[in-house]
Amino acid sequence: AQTVTQSQPEMSVQEAETVTLSCTYDTSESNYYLFWYKQPPSRQMILVIRQEAYKQQNATENRFSVNFQKAAKSFSLKISDSQLGDTAMYFCASSTSGTYKYIFGTGTRLKVLA
Amino acid sequence: NAGVMQNPRHLVRRRGQEARLRCSPMKGHSHVYWYRQLPEEGLKFMVYLQKENIIDESGMPKERFSAEFPKEGPSILRIQQVVRGDSAAYFCASSSKSPGQGAGNTIYFGEGSWLTVV
DSSP states (O other): OOEEEOOOSEEEEETTOOEEEOOEEEOSOSSEEEEEEEEOTTOOOEEEEEEETTOOSOOEETTEEEEEETTTTEEEEEEOSOOGGGOEEEEEEEEETTOOOOEEOOOEEEEEEO | OOOOEEEOSEEEEOTTOOEEEEEEOOTTOOEEEEEEEOTTSOEEEEEEEETTEEEEOTTSOSSSEEEEOOSSSOEEEEEOSOOGGGOEEEEEEEESSOTTSSSTTOOEEOOOEEEEEO
C-alpha cells in the first residue's frame, strides 16, 4: 500500500529566508506522481507543484522547487524568499499513474514570521 | 473559467439530521472525486464518480453515506443520521479525463464544505 509521511508537524521561517519541508513516501509502483498542496487559513486546497516520477529533473514553480530523490523515496519542498502569504498547512501527496486516489500525508504547518 | 464550486461552505447539523453537500465540477470536467479531511489530518479518498455512475466507492463508510452525480446538476454527497464523528471538511475535486487518459493524474479541488455536527 502507498504511504506518505511528513515528519515535521510545524515549522517556522523568517520572511525572505528559505525553508525546506520534508516528505517521504512508499510505493511499489514504477510510475506515479507526487504533489505538494498548500492549505491556507481559508482552507482551500491549492496545488503548489507536481512531479512525475519518470522525470529525473526536479520540478520548479517560481519560488517553489522540489528535491526528488527517487531511490530514497524522498520528495522535499523548498520555498525560497518566503513571504507572509506562504503561511499555511502544506500537504505532500502521491498518486499512482492510472489511478485517481491521492494519498496524503498529515501535513506540515508553516508559519512565516515578519 | 470557474473552478470547482462547492456549497454550502459551512453546514451545522444536529445529531440524527441529514447533510447534503453539493459539488459542481469545473466546466468540461466529467469526473468527480470526494475526499474527507478530519481535524488535524490529511485528506482521505471517499468516492469517484462519473456522470450517472459510481466508479469506486471503496473509501465511503458502509452506512449512512451515499453519493451521486446525475446527468444534470451537481454531484451530491449525502450523509444520513449524522453523528459527531462526521464533523469534517469534505472536499470535491474534478478532472477532465479519467486517470490513464493522459491527464497526468492532476485533479482540481474545490474550497471544501465544513460540516459541524452538534
